[in-house]
Amino acid sequence: MLAELPFLLIQLMYTLVSADQEFHFNGFQSNNISLGGVAIITPNGLLKLTNSTFVAGQAFYSNSITFKNKDSLKNGTNSSLVYSFSTTFVFAIVPKYSQVSAHGMSFVIAPTKDLSAAAPSEYLGIFNPTSNGNASSHVFAVELDTFRNLQFQDINDNHVGIDINSLNSSVSRPAGYFDDVNEEFQNLTLPGGQIMQLWVEYSDLEKQINVTLAPIKIGKPKKPLLSLRYDLDKIINEEMYVGFSSTTGTLAFAAHYVLGWSFMVNGMARELELSKLPKLPRIGPKKKHIFLTIELPLILVIILLLTISGIVYYRWRKKKFAEVLEDWEIEYGPHRFKYKDLYVATEGFDDKELLGIGGFGRVYRGVLPVSKIEVAVKRDSHESRQGMREFIAEIVSIGRLRHRNIVQLLGYCRRKGELLLVYDYMPNGSLDRFLHNSPDIMLNWKQRLRVIKGVAAGLKYLHQDWDQVVIHRDVKASNVLLDIDMNARLGDFGLSRLYDHGTDTQTTHVVGTIGYLAPEHARTGKATTSTDVYSFGAFLLEVVCGRRPIDVRKEVLLVDQVCSLWNKGEIIQAVDHKLGVDYVVEEVELVLKLGLLCSCVDPNVRPSMQQVVQYLGGYEQLPELSDLSISQTGFTFENDTVDVLTTSTQSYSVVESFLSSGR
Structure with a gap:
């Protein structure tokens, strides 16, 4: 009986700790969450970490969490020991443009809930150039990264990683999950606007971190997405704060939402009640309700006939007026504008839309006819010594640049001996x-x-x-x-x-x-x-x-x-x-x-x-x-x-x- 006393004391201590170190939110209120940066709690209880500005957003549980007890017994000697803990949360990353997002969000355990000294953008609002990789940071995080940053050796622009004092993840894997039937890997797109659930678990006995991701409707898979054996004893202090941090880009805006959150020390976090979670804002226009009438079958037949006639006429007209397009240009199609659209946008390249004349040629302001986006169109007739194919390939490469301080090249247009480049319009000029x-x-x-x-x-x-x-x-x-x-x-x-x-x-x-x-x-x-x-x-x-x-x-x-x-x-x-x-x-x-x-x-x-x-x-x-x-x-x-x-x-x-x- 005496031999079992230390074990019983540890179990009793864990039970007392876990009673105070647990919370469970199906939606959020401002009285239990501390907000930082641009993070807000919406009227229906959504935790919204970012908006369309280039600023980080953080949200932490208001009270500190006790993660270890310096007086605990470990193997019969006094030693600091990190308790087991687990958390689960439901989130969604909703990009402004389909599946294009920067930079991502993360679950964070940090010694402070004030991360105002952290940098936005690639640093995810957690670190800055000085603190990243610094052993004195005492930060544990699980990142949901939607931007590939070579500086941190990211594997792609859609991955999950475990970060310990650094954004160079200790382990990372493309976003997805293993199904329970045959353990086949199923891909997931983080910035797809889909509601997902993440589980993070740490075992003090095995010194193992498990991270599991899945769509909200299928429940927790048996096999985790990430597993890492790591003793967090030197990383996590006795008192720490838990929460979330997120940043977005100036060209690839995305809203990062947390719908529900459960956390527990020395035990499994309670499952969230999915039916009670707040709803995401509606994306796109409101669906129109169509009421059935007696004339509906006749109307549908007429519409179908008109549609078929329109498609036949459209294909005939498109074939008749099709532009000459060489085979090698097909791969650059998404970046090629129609000359007619640029002509309409600049009102026929009217002099009143002329912005300036440079080494390339004339630059015009324009408004694209469909999207109504303002653009700057550079127009020149030339015969370059560089081959046209190599030139356009390089233009398309430069068009993939994405940075808040780089003018975005949207595409090009080639018509006979004329070349046009289309850029974002800068209203204040040079x-x-x-x-x-x-x-x-x-x-x-x-x-x-x-x-x-x-x-x-x-x-x-x-x-x-x-x-x-x-x-x-x-x-x-x-x-x-x-x-x-x-x-x-x-x-x-x-x-x-x-x-x-x-x-x-x-x-x-x-x-x-x-x-x-x-x-x-x-x-x-x-x-x-x-x-x-x-x-x-x-x-x-x-x-x-x-x-x-x-x-x-x-x-x-x-x-x-x-x-x-x-x-x-x-x-x-x-x-x-x-x-x-x-x-x-x-x-x-x-x-x-x-x-x-x-x-x-x-x-x-x-x-x-x-x-x-x-x-x-x-x-x-x-x-x-x-x-x-x-x-x-x-x-x-x-x-x-x-x-x-x-x-x-x-x-x-x-x-x-x-x-x-x-x-």
């Missing part, structure tokens, strides 16, 4: 207009800094976070467009190059704009991510100083002028006089010094765009330029390069766009 061509409109420092951070985030995505490396090759103020909220979008990928991660770029024609060209690019014609960083450095100085990177008539480089002021300890004198004194001195000095660092002649000294984002976000300290042994000569072009640039017959463009001269 940044160049605000800096140099609109004396009555002035961007304040807060707006300029937000533009800088936006362009930096877009370039980081192009260089590192997408499936391929994209070198823009023409980063400048006129290619930075501003949306209706004055957010920066990097556009005009007419000169860009793509290559696979880990491979080297090839020498090509020198393309770009005077003042933004890196010296090694002007000499060798080889474009790299480092040459983009140089262009970004010139862009930084241009935004802060309100002057173009080069005065061609005076043969003066802006980077030389700023560097001279830095050497004198007067770098703040370079700031745009139109700002007056309405700016943060420390922020201006940081951006100016970062502009000089990015503009260094030695490409090995320039930072990567990931480092640039960390410097601007305050996650990493900018090195002192003097510590890098950089003098004014470190920012100046060599004499032969200056001669080439200043004797060009072009005012700002080194060469014509590849659309007229090839790449």
